[in-house]
Amino acid sequence: DAGITQSPRYKITETGRQVTLMCHQTWSHSYMFWYRQDLGHGLRLIYYSAAADITDKGEVPDGYVVSRSKTENFPLTLESATRSQTSVYFCASRADRMAEAFFGQGTRLTVV
Amino acid sequence: AQKVTQAQTEISVVEKEDVTLDCVYETRDTTYYLFWYKQPPSGELVFLIRRNSFDEQNEISGRYSWNFQKSTSSFNFTITASQVVDSAVYFCALSDLYSGAGSYQLTFGKGTKLSVIP
Numbered sequence: 001d002a003g004i005t006q007s008p009r010y011k012i013t014e015t016g017r018q019v020t021l022m023c024h025q026t027w028s029h030s031y032m033f034w035y036r037q038d039l040g041h042g043l044r045l046i047y048y049s050a051a052a053d054i055t056d057k058g059e060v061p062d063g064y065v066v067s068r069s070k071t072e073n074f075p076l077t078l079e080s081a082t083r084s085q086t087s088v089y090f091c092a093s094r095a096d097r098m099a100e101a102f103f104g105q106g107t108r109l110t111v112v
Numbered sequence: 113a114q115k116v117t118q119a120q121t122e123i124s125v126v127e128k129e130d131v132t133l134d135c136v137y138e139t140r141d142t143t144y145y146l147f148w149y150k151q152p153p154s155g156e157l158v159f160l161i162r163r164n165s166f167d168e169q170n171e172i173s174g175r176y177s178w179n180f181q182k183s184t185s186s187f188n189f190t191i192t193a194s195q196v197v198d199s200a201v202y203f204c205a206l207s208d209l210y211s212g213a214g215s216y217q218l219t220f221g222k223g224t225k226l227s228v229i230p
Contacts, residue, residue: 042223090157
């Protein structure tokens with residue numbers, strides 16, 4: 001299917017475990033983003049990428065790792081999950097810096 | 113650095129009332145783009161509009177209108193004759209073309225939750 005998809009949609013994990021959230025887009029957009037959404041904080045940027053093998057830290061990168069070996073994929077890894085990382089995570093992509101971003105459906109992550 | 117401020121955290125209106133959502137931004141660049149997104153209770157983020165910094169004309173789309181004022185760094189969103197289906201969180205966002213460190217970010221405000229009461 002065309003578009004941007006995230007998996008899984010829901011995830012429950014235990015404190016200390018590693019978990020990876022997947023993001024895949026079919027448009028070959030250059031730019032991809034990971035945001036987390038928490039009540040009272042809106043959408044906060046975790047990491048972003050301008051192209052394959054180019055990534056940058058956003059506002060709240062601690063505890064997260066990203067990679068982008070292929071243009072279409074941008075996985076986000078929580079190396080050792082903490083309860084404070086319980087959140088809804090959104091992946092987004094955009095064609096260039098002038099274009100609107102398109103968002104995945106979101107992943108609701110609960111760390112217990 | 114980029115910054116987007118949506119000072120209204122929550123707004124409640126009665127159906128058919130008009131409502132304006134405020135957005136104020138800061139940017140180091142002279143060329144930038146502003147966006148509005150809608151997040152209904154189902155959770156997805158829906159793109160509504162994009163405006164570049166050189167186009168200060170107001171835009172109207174049905175019951176929606178946008179007022180961009182560069183002089184006050186504001187990009188406000190008005191819903192006319194609100195409906196229950198307009199109930200959602202609305203986000204304003206900013207992207208500039210600055211080429212230095214931290215460039216190509218898409219920065220969001222914290223959102224305004226609009227509740228339209230029947």
